[in-house]
Amino acid sequence: MSGNTAVMVLEDGRVFRGTTFGATGQTLGEAVFCTAMTGYQETLTDPSYDRQIVVATAPQIGNTGWNDEDDESGRIWVAGYAVRDPSRTVSNWRATRSLQSELENQNVVGIAGIDTRALVRHLRTRGSMKAGIFSGAELAEYEELLARVTGQPSMLGADLAGEVSTDEMYTIEPEGEHRFTVVAVDLGIKSNTPRMFAQRGMRVHVVPSNVTLDQIKELGPHGVFLSNGPGDPATADAQVALTQGILSENLPLFGICFGNQILGRALGRGTYKMKFGHRGINVPVIEHHTGRISITAQNHGFALEGERGEVFDTPFGKAEVSHVCANDGVVEGVQLVNGRAFSVQYHPEAAAGPHDAAYLFDRFATLLEGA
Numbered sequence: 001m002s003g004n005t006a007v008m009v010l011e012d013g014r015v016f017r018g019t020t021f022g023a024t025g026q027t028l029g030e031a032v033f034c035t036a037m038t039g040y041q042e043t044l045t046d047p048s049y050d051r052q053i054v055v056a057t058a059p060q061i062g063n064t065g066w067n068d069e070d071d072e073s074g075r076i077w078v079a080g081y082a083v084r085d086p087s088r089t090v091s092n093w094r095a096t097r098s099l100q101s102e103l104e105n106q107n108v109v110g111i112a113g114i115d116t117r118a119l120v121r122h123l124r125t126r127g128s129m130k131a132g133i134f135s136g137a138e139l140a141e142y143e144e145l146l147a148r149v150t151g152q153p154s155m156l157g158a159d160l161a162g163e164v165s166t167d168e169m170y171t172i173e174p175e176g177e178h179r180f181t182v183v184a185v186d187l188g189i190k191s192n193t194p195r196m197f198a199q200r201g202m203r204v205h206v207v208p209s210n211v212t213l214d215q216i217k218e219l220g221p222h223g224v225f226l227s228n229g230p231g232d233p234a235t236a237d238a239q240v241a242l243t244q245g246i247l248s249e250n251l252p253l254f255g256i257c258f259g260n261q262i263l264g265r266a267l268g269r270g271t272y273k274m275k276f277g278h279r280g281i282n283v284p285v286i287e288h289h290t291g292r293i294s295i296t297a298q299n300h301g302f303a304l305e306g307e308r309g310e311v312f313d314t315p316f317g318k319a320e321v322s323h324v325c326a327n328d329g330v331v332e333g334v335q336l337v338n339g340r341a342f343s344v345q346y347h348p349e350a351a352a353g354p355h356d357a358a359y360l361f362d363r364f365a366t367l368l369e370g371a
Contacts, residue, residue, distance in 0.1 A: 006111040008082060009145045011130035016119055021086055021110035022103025026138035028148065029053040029079030030155045031131035032301065033120045035280030039352020040099065044078050045071040047164035047188035048257065048299045050230040051155065053080035053131050057120055063087035065095025066102040070351065072190040077164065080133045081110035082119065109133050127275040128301060130154065155301065156273050160231030161239070161258070164188040165209035172204040180222040180368045183207055187239065187258045188229025193349045200365045210238065213245040222368045223252035226259025228347065233261035233271045233302055240265045247316045247341060252371050254364040255343030257300055263343040264304040264334050267314045274330070277301035281353035284326035285346055293326060296346035297353030303345065304331040339367065
């Protein structure tokens with residue numbers, strides 16, 4: 001093998017051979033694919049991708065380089081990156097360095113030059129699975145590489161919110177007049193979310209994932225937000241109990257992605273691992289009551305059980321499935337019928353995605369006005 005050889009091995013034994021991209025070495029994670037045509041910097045820095053090897057379906061990646069403004073967190077969170085054709089040059093006035101150099105700087109192991117169409121078709125057919133990328137001194141015989149891949153922990157049952165959450169509270173001040181105070185529980189929050197609240201006059205206290213109800217109440221919020229994040233929502237019993245406490249206090253609640261799954265569990269719904277998930281910036285979602293379709297940004301491999309328009313009883317009043325995916329009917333939102341709590345599975349704050357769903361932040365502001 002040549003010095004820049006890289007190999008990607010899947011747990012079912014499939015092998016893809018290519019060249020090194022980013023750092024050289026070994027990485028293990030769950031292989032998933034993202035259908036976004038742009039916004040790779042936001043994707044790579046999204047904490048929801050913790051422990052996942054992301055396969056880009058867009059054939060050329062890296063042409064806009066890397067800048068100091070578009071990160072969704074303080075670091076790259078993906079476990080690895082697999083692409084077809086890395087751009088040889090950077091062509092964007094905001095770029096300060098290349099994607100290749102940033103992957104190297106942050107020691108993210110990747111692979112390039114593979115048939116990503118074949119890989120994505122394989123993952124769609126077989127489902128997301130354990131994988132590894134190996135290069136340099138970490139290359140070994142096939143049997144050894146496969147053993148490393150299959151020996152890693154599964155994403156099913158993975159409790160990851162604590163890995164990506166802030167260690168201590170920080171505050172984002174409102175733009176202009178202070179209208180409301182919101183406590184945002186950081187389960188893997190993206191940096192654009194507090195900015196979206198701040199634009200609407202909200203002071204946002206971002207708190208760790210292990211925050212208690214008493215600590216939230218001490219901050220005197222008008223409402224509470226549950227963020228996106230990685231891992232299996234079935235492991236988040238503490239956050240589910242916290243959410244039930246928030247609902248019992250009748251505090252207005254808004255959740256996104258992992259937060260949607262947490263609210264759903266607090267309302268008595270189960271969750272399940274999807275075959276290959278929704279990851280991209282082009283996923284159509286139907287709002288049940290209006291029939292409105294939003295083109296959304298998404299990143300989730302788990303989902304809530306339920307069907308479009310389903311109404312069910314909870315200890316906090318009647319609730320309903322408010323949104324579903326137009327492609328496959330997967331639950332994309334739940335809410336209390338009285339309007340005091342609502343959540344969506346997609347990312348209305350997505351900086352690299354469409355803005356169809358930004359109205360949800362206005363809806364939360366309206367809810368706080370009447371609280």
